[in-house]
Amino acid sequence: MTAPTRTLRVAKPGFRARLDPARRITQAAAALVIAIVALILAFIAWRGIQLFIDAGVAVPEILSPTWQPDPDSGPTTFGLLPFIVGTLEIFVGAALIAAPLSVGLGLFMAEVAPNWARRITQPAMEVFVGIPSVVWGFLGAVLLVPVLRTNFHFTYGYSMLAGQLVVALMILPTITSLSYDAFLTVPRDMRAASMALGTTRWQAIRHVVVPAAASGVMTAIVMGMMRAAGEALAVQMVIGNRASIAFNPMSPIQTLTSAITMDMGNTTPSQPWNMALWTMGLVLLLMSLSFVLLVRRLSARRPAE
Amino acid sequence: MRRVLLADRLATATLWALALFVVAILVSIIAYFVVSSIPTFSLAFLFSDPVDSGIGGILPLLWNSAYMLVLTMLLTIPIAVLGGIYMAEYAGENRFTNAIRFSQELISSVPSIVVGLFGMTLFVAGLGWGFTALGGALTLLVFNLPLLLRLSEQAIRAVPADERAASLALGSTQWQTIRHAVLPIAIPGIVTGIVLTAGRVFGEAAALLFTAGVATPAHYDFTFVSLDPRSPWSPFHQATTLSVFIWNTNSEANNPQHTEVAAMSSMVLLFLVLAFNLSSRWLGGALQRRVSGL
Amino acid sequence: MITSSAKRVGALAFAAAMFVAACGGGSSSPSPSAAAATSSSSAAPASAGAAASGVAGPSACVDGSITTSGSTALQPLVDAAGKAYVAACPKSTISVQGGGSGTGLSQVLQGAVQIGASDITADSKLKPDEASQLVDHIVARQGWVMVVNRGVTGVTNLTTQQAVDIWTGKVTNWKDVGGADQPIVLILRPASSGTRATFKKVVLNGANEAAGQALTEDSNGAVTQAVSSTPGATSVIGFAYYQSNKDKVTALALDGVQGSVDNMLSGTYKLQAFGHLYTKGQPDGLTKSFLDYMMSDPIQKVLIPSLGYAGAGQ
Numbered sequence: 001m002t003a004p005t006r007t008l009r010v011a012k013p014g015f016r017a018r019l020d021p022a023r024r025i026t027q028a029a030a031a032l033v034i035a036i037v038a039l040i041l042a043f044i045a046w047r048g049i050q051l052f053i054d055a056g057v058a059v060p061e062i063l064s065p066t067w068q069p070d071p072d073s074g075p076t077t078f079g080l081l082p083f084i085v086g087t088l089e090i091f092v093g094a095a096l097i098a099a100p101l102s103v104g105l106g107l108f109m110a111e112v113a114p115n116w117a118r119r120i121t122q123p124a125m126e127v128f129v130g131i132p133s134v135v136w137g138f139l140g141a142v143l144l145v146p147v148l149r150t151n152f153h154f155t156y157g158y159s160m161l162a163g164q165l166v167v168a169l170m171i172l173p174t175i176t177s178l179s180y181d182a183f184l185t186v187p188r189d190m191r192a193a194s195m196a197l198g199t200t201r202w203q204a205i206r207h208v209v210v211p212a213a214a215s216g217v218m219t220a221i222v223m224g225m226m227r228a229a230g231e232a233l234a235v236q237m238v239i240g241n242r243a244s245i246a247f248n249p250m251s252p253i254q255t256l257t258s259a260i261t262m263d264m265g266n267t268t269p270s271q272p273w274n275m276a277l278w279t280m281g282l283v284l285l286l287m288s289l290s291f292v293l294l295v296r297r298l299s300a301r302r303p304a305e
Numbered sequence: 306m307r308r309v310l311l312a313d314r315l316a317t318a319t320l321w322a323l324a325l326f327v328v329a330i331l332v333s334i335i336a337y338f339v340v341s342s343i344p345t346f347s348l349a350f351l352f353s354d355p356v357d358s359g360i361g362g363i364l365p366l367l368w369n370s371a372y373m374l375v376l377t378m379l380l381t382i383p384i385a386v387l388g389g390i391y392m393a394e395y396a397g398e399n400r401f402t403n404a405i406r407f408s409q410e411l412i413s414s415v416p417s418i419v420v421g422l423f424g425m426t427l428f429v430a431g432l433g434w435g436f437t438a439l440g441g442a443l444t445l446l447v448f449n450l451p452l453l454l455r456l457s458e459q460a461i462r463a464v465p466a467d468e469r470a471a472s473l474a475l476g477s478t479q480w481q482t483i484r485h486a487v488l489p490i491a492i493p494g495i496v497t498g499i500v501l502t503a504g505r506v507f508g509e510a511a512a513l514l515f516t517a518g519v520a521t522p523a524h525y526d527f528t529f530v531s532l533d534p535r536s537p538w539s540p541f542h543q544a545t546t547l548s549v550f551i552w553n554t555n556s557e558a559n560n561p562q563h564t565e566v567a568a569m570s571s572m573v574l575l576f577l578v579l580a581f582n583l584s585s586r587w588l589g590g591a592l593q594r595r596v597s598g599l
Numbered sequence: 600m601i602t603s604s605a606k607r608v609g610a611l612a613f614a615a616a617m618f619v620a621a622c623g624g625g626s627s628s629p630s631p632s633a634a635a636a637t638s639s640s641s642a643a644p645a646s647a648g649a650a651a652s653g654v655a656g657p658s659a660c661v662d663g664s665i666t667t668s669g670s671t672a673l674q675p676l677v678d679a680a681g682k683a684y685v686a687a688c689p690k691s692t693i694s695v696q697g698g699g700s701g702t703g704l705s706q707v708l709q710g711a712v713q714i715g716a717s718d719i720t721a722d723s724k725l726k727p728d729e730a731s732q733l734v735d736h737i738v739a740r741q742g743w744v745m746v747v748n749r750g751v752t753g754v755t756n757l758t759t760q761q762a763v764d765i766w767t768g769k770v771t772n773w774k775d776v777g778g779a780d781q782p783i784v785l786i787l788r789p790a791s792s793g794t795r796a797t798f799k800k801v802v803l804n805g806a807n808e809a810a811g812q813a814l815t816e817d818s819n820g821a822v823t824q825a826v827s828s829t830p831g832a833t834s835v836i837g838f839a840y841y842q843s844n845k846d847k848v849t850a851l852a853l854d855g856v857q858g859s860v861d862n863m864l865s866g867t868y869k870l871q872a873f874g875h876l877y878t879k880g881q882p883d884g885l886t887k888s889f890l891d892y893m894m895s896d897p898i899q900k901v902l903i904p905s906l907g908y909a910g911a912g913q
């Protein structure tokens with residue numbers, strides 16, 4: 001019913017269509033995004049490789065587990081491994097907590113909620129997005145950390161799990177709103193057709209709505225995870241910032257972003273230490289890049305909607 | 306069949322529970338700030354200048370948050386909506402659109418502080434502007450443009466095909482169709498996108514620390530309307546926003562009452578986001594009636 | 600509001616000039632008004648601000664607009680002095696950014712700000728040819744204190760040796776330094792911070808902290824929050840910040856000497872360091888006037904002690 005729309009719109013633009021000023025202007029606006037992002041990426045890449053060019057650090061050194069950037073404390077080693085592991089832990093943990101909650105909530109808003117409930121949940125999600133990360137960090141440090149310590153017997157409370165929970169709450173509204181949109185784009189007719197065949201609402205959701213919205217939901221989760229990877233201020237306030245590799249959710253860890261935020265202001269571009277922070281930014285970017293590529297490949301393999 | 310019905314009930318109940326849980330979290334966060342603010346809050350807090358010691362107020366910071374929001378959105382909305390139109394109405398699936406989607410996904414993982422340092426290198430030091438509202442707004446554009454472009458594209462795509470077909474069948478050009486048939490229907494979706502993006506402007510701190518500044522302004526003379534950086538109306542004034550102020554108050558803690566000031570400011574910020582969001586929803590509806598009435 | 604049309608035209612012309620200057624502006628002068636300012640010193644002693652801040656203003660005003668950034672340990676002092684200056688000289692703007700010592704040094708070097716504040720000397724963070732472009736103005740002495748969670752009992756003083764043992768991880772329980780049987784939770788500032796560098800130099804005599812057993816928090820505020828809420832926690836915060844948070848954490852004496860302005864002045868309290876304000880080349884205009892004001896009696900003798908710093912002199 002709805003499939004032919006694309007062909008209607010994008011019947012190969014002829015010569016005149018290409019000259020269409022509206023087309024030109026809107027295309028230029030879209031191209032600006034590529035230009036800005038390319039500029040930022042070039043900037044990060046350039047600053048990020050200075051550690052190797054200017055400070056002469058060997059590239060494999062960044063995979064060392066030892067982070068000793070201060071020349072006053074002995075020979076330096078710019079090992080980023082603890083931060084890379086910490087970032088992955090926050091990133092994956094937060095997504096595992098947030099994804100089921102928020103996709104479920106998106107489904108609720110799109111399929112189950114009566115009007116009045118939707119009128120509460122939708123603005124609630126938008127207010128959620130508007131809560132600044134500094135407020136999340138403050139809440140995490142003041143409320144969550146003491147609870148983890150006293151009620152759950154964490155050594156410090158400042159821990160990997162605290163970071164995962166705070167980030168999960170932060171990305172929850174992003175994933176919810178985007179997956180809600182994905183569910184909404186599934187045509188009403190498909191649902192109606194399914195239910196007319198005598199299926200329950202849940203069967204219609206499971207077998208019709210969810211598969212049709214799958215790629216949109218996937219994108220929603222990716223966008224949420226990206227936000228988790230880039231989050232700095234809130235995470236830094238609750239994870240304890242210990243630069244050692246740990247796999248216990250109760251232990252303090254450090255992430256790439258929290259190391260960048262903590263040391264950037266106290267160092268100058270002339271110090272290899274500062275260059276290593278930019279290298280962290282570059283590493284984070286490369287991690288996201290490979291993640292985006294991976295998800296794209298995975299979702300491309302799915303049968304088309 | 307009975308099992309199927311049970312599964313349906315169970316699923317529905319689970320989804321309801323989930324929704325209640327999430328809304329409860331939000332309500333308790335707001336309640337936390339309201340309760341911890343009550344003992345010290347008064348309306349004067351909104352209309353007076355900040356002080357080093359004691360409660361003071363947040364008027365200049367509120368002003369700056371609103372100013373940054375307007376400035377950023379003035380820069381973002383036209384470009385993002387035009388770009389969204391291109392992506393939804395003109396573009397096919399090719400390398401160019403692929404690159405745009407890729408950029409959108411990638412940019413959200415760049416830490417804000419890195420974008421802030423980029424803005425500092427470019428605007429604060431490179432162009433010699435110093436810390437300015439304009440530099441901060443242009444820095445925020447880096448996040449907001451890709452996000453809003455994507456959201457407006459989605460809103461435009463969600464418009465049913467029949468609307469376009471009908472308009473084209475009446476002999477309208479593609480642009481006329483977009484302008485009169487597609488955009489009016491897409492407006493509520495675009496407004497939702499704007500609200501989501503605006504939330505980030507209110508909330509962003511790390512990217513603004515190095516571009517719009519963190520100095521707590523002592524007092525603003527609103528009668529001084531000029532482009533002079535000392536005028537609060539100038540895009541070249543230093544614009545410490547409310548969330549930067551919250552960050553600074555918490556981390557520097559040199560005011561004996563910093564906890565109260567930070568909690569009250571956070572509460573104000575949350576209500577600001579709430580009010581903004583309700584009013585833009587109303588505006589979106591009004592706009593839609595107006596545009597589709599034409 | 601601007602009422603007369605003549606005024607409006609004037610404002611527009613000024614605005615246009617402003618815009619051109621701001622867009623293409625050189626890096627050394629922050630704004631046209633600052634550039635113009637050097638010539639417009641008003642000789643009239645300004646006393647209008649005295650009432651506002653309780654601190655007498657500068658002896659002469661210079662118009663203009665400057666920005667400082669850098670050390671968060673010095674920020675409360677520079678901020679208060681800047682406000683006292685502006686209160687007396689309403690035609691000047693002094694905006695005080697934080698960001699950390701490294702930010703202050705690199706921004707003043709780039710010309711993004713006129714004054715860069717640092718806890719440590721420029722040559723320890725910059726290349727020699729960069730550091731030589733900066734001029735050091737020592738304006739105050741700042742102190743730090745060791746603080747503990749209020750629940751830590753029986754410990755009010757640490758000797759240097761005890762502090763070394765705790766910070767290097769040799770001693771991990773308060774009972775080993777005279778307190779109750781309670782594990783010590785060590786909270787550090789980031790390795791790059793001036794606070795940690797000074798503590799390491801003055802108290803630890805260069806020994807490395809047991810970072811692998813400690814937590815690290817970014818700022819005085821975050822450290823205070825962590826120490827006040829974590830049983831057995833200890834850390835180091837700026838004396839000025841401690842004064843604002845006396846009800847949240849307990850201060851420890853070092854080698855039997857309490858951290859106080861008097862003990863800093865007399866030199867018996869050793870956990871202190873100079874606070875540096877750097878300019879690129881010799882200062883002029885408002886920058887010079889402000890730095891002179893920083894060294895004048897109202898700041899050195901009245902404002903500095905009241906905020907928990909000690910004067911630069913002697």
